[in-house]
Amino acid sequence: MAQINQAGVTAMPPYFGTVLRNGSSGPDCAQVQTWLNGVHSRWPQVPSVTVDGKYGNNTANAVKAFQTLAGITADGQVGSTTWNALYGEFADIRGAGEVFCGITARSGNKGAVVKSMQQKLIRIRQVYTAISSISADGAFGNASSGAVKQFQRQFALTIDGSFGRNTFAALAKVYGQVMAGTPTPVLPRYPGLLQRGSTGDSVRCVQSYLSALGGTVPKVTIDGQYGSATTASVRSFQRLARLTEDGKVGPATWSGLVMAFNRTL
Incomplete structure (x- = not known):
């Protein structure tokens, strides 16, 4: 039996609580598939699988092979023990830390990948307050999609509300820099006259x-509503910045606001 590095491991992302088995689908299944492919280089007895988020026979068989090596009951299902052991071996080979699951997460998905995304958005919202408040419940609903769009808007990403490779990488970077006390400057594109x-x-x-x-x-x-209070505050900013005091956000005022905000980071 191979020596599998599984002692004291907490996976990134942590196990969500839902057993994955034949017929399951979604980002968490893709995360398992990504980890399985990552351990294949050391343990070729674990077959490579297609990373598509669909838990079929090939994935179940690869999980069974891993479980046999790890001394875990070889049932082809991924509960907490297998999730943590598989991550532990992947991290030992590739390095610790969360990696892109391999497919795009979007509205309607649930699980560990989604919850991790939500937790990062909640933390960076303390700095980037244009992001709406959401719950870290692991359910990718309209609120989470909206928060992702608000994040994407500020960091020059495609604004589609989904959590693909580019948004994953950007969120990981921004979150890491917020945690390090060196927040990332925003780069929102001018949206037209406000x-x-x-x-x-x-x-x-x-x-x-x-x-x-x-x-x-x-x-x-x-609140996303441009009323009298926002108009008055914009006028005040324009006065300080020596811009035309019209209470409207044209390109010069937008650029000035972005630069002013970035100076506060």
């Missing part, structure tokens, strides 16, 4: 950046 009556996530960005400036301009509620 003014009283405008709504949406770009308005939330304006409100967030204004609120980050402390007492230099009036704080506003970050």
Whole structure:
């Protein structure tokens, strides 16, 4: 029997609590498939599998092979013991840390991959307040999709509300830098003229950046509604920045707000 590194391991992402078996699908299944392929280089007895998030016979057989090597009941299912042992061996070969599961997570998915994403968004929201409040429940619903879009908007990513490879990498980087105390500057694209009556996530960005400036301009509620309070705060910012005081966010005011916010990081 091979020596499998599984003592005292907590996987990244941590086990969600749902046993994965033949017929299961989603990002957590893809995470298992990615780990299985990662251990194949050391343990060729574990067959390579297609990373598609579909837990079929090939994945079950590869899991059984791993479980046999690890001295785990070889039932072809992934509960907490197999999840942690498989991650532990993968991390021993490839290095510790969370890796992209291999498929895009999107609205309707559930599990450890989604929960980890939510936890990172919740933490960075303390800095990037344009991101809406969400729960780390592991369920990728409309609120989580909206928060992902708000993150993507601020870091020059495709704004689709899904959690693919590029968004995974960007979120991991931004989260790591927030935890290190060196937050990443935002890079939101100019969305077009914003003014009283405008709504949406770009308005939330304006409100967030204004609120980050402390007492230099009036704080506003970050609600995505461009009303009188936001107009007054924009005017105040424009006065300080020596921009045209019209209470509207054109390209010059947008650029000034982004730069001002980044200076607070």
